[in-house]
Every structure is written in structure tokens, then in C-alpha cells.
Amino acid sequence: xxxxxxxxxxxxxxxxxxxxxxxxxxxxxxxxxxxxxxxxxxxxxxxxxxxxxxxxxxxxxxxxxxxxxxxxxxxxxxxxxxxxxxxxxxxxxxxxxxxxxxxxxxxxxxxxxxxxxxxxxxxxxxxxxxxxxxx
Numbered sequence: 001x002x003x004x005x006x007x008x009x010x011x012x013x014x015x016x017x018x019x020x021x022x023x024x025x026x027x028x029x030x031x032x033x034x035x036x037x038x039x040x041x042x043x044x045x046x047x048x049x050x051x052x053x054x055x056x057x058x059x060x061x062x063x064x065x066x067x068x069x070x071x072x073x074x075x076x077x078x079x080x081x082x083x084x085x086x087x088x089x090x091x092x093x094x095x096x097x098x099x100x101x102x103x104x105x106x107x108x109x110x111x112x113x114x115x116x117x118x119x120x121x122x123x124x125x126x127x128x129x130x131x132x133x134x135x
Contacts, residue, residue: 007034008046011055032058039066041073048085053097060086060100067107074107083108084116 010031014024035058038044047059063082067074077083086104091097105113114120 005043007031007038007043008050010034011047011051014055015050015052028055031055035059035062038062041066041077042080045077045080045082048082048089053091053095056089057095057097057100060097060104064100064103067104077104078108078112078116081116083112087113087117 010027013019013027014031019027032055035044035055039062041063044059044062048056051059063077067077083104086101089097089101091101114123
């Protein structure tokens, strides 16, 4: 199902304003079921930037389950900017979403996580401003 892009289609139905509440509920339930079983991470990556937080937690949970055991998937997640995208998510402290983001971040060296965080460029510019080789 994931290879046929069914999760993206179900998300679109769920987000479509013309969809009935019944259809939205059914598509959301089906999407959650598929996400909980999906191990094809490339099919889940587009959902990182498109899914609302209540669906996104299921997406990130799958990444948190699969990435620790798959070095190629970890590398691919960085190359496809998945790691960058999750740094941009504003998840409340203590939420499941925040928990999964932190679990995924813990799989990478801190320098890589910092590099992809939204404020990294500002941090570097501040270091440059504060740098004085004459000291």
C-alpha cells in the first residue's frame, strides 16, 4: 500500500474541505492503521511536512522504530532532508510528537542534529560576530 502512495491519498482525503466528516474519520482511521504497519520509509517521508500533528506522531513513531536498526535508512533520512524537517516541527514539550523527535535525534551525532536545526545559521553568525582571533 505504501508503495502505491495510499498514505498520501488518505491524508489528502482527510484534509480536503469537501470531504464529509464520516469520510474524514474513516480515512484517518485507515491511515493510522496503515502507518502503524508501514516499514517503507520513503512512502512516509512526504507526510512529515504534510500531516497534522495527530497523524504526524504515527509517522514519526514508525521512523523511531525502524531507523535504529537500519543504517541505510538513517543515512537516507538525512539525505532526503527528513531530519531537517523534523527539526522544524514545533511539538509541545512532553507530547508524543516531541518524544519521537527526540528519539530520532538521539540516533544521530549532536553536530548533525544542530546543523539541521532552524537556528543553526544564526548560532554560527553569532559565533562569527563574537570571534576575535586577536584575544
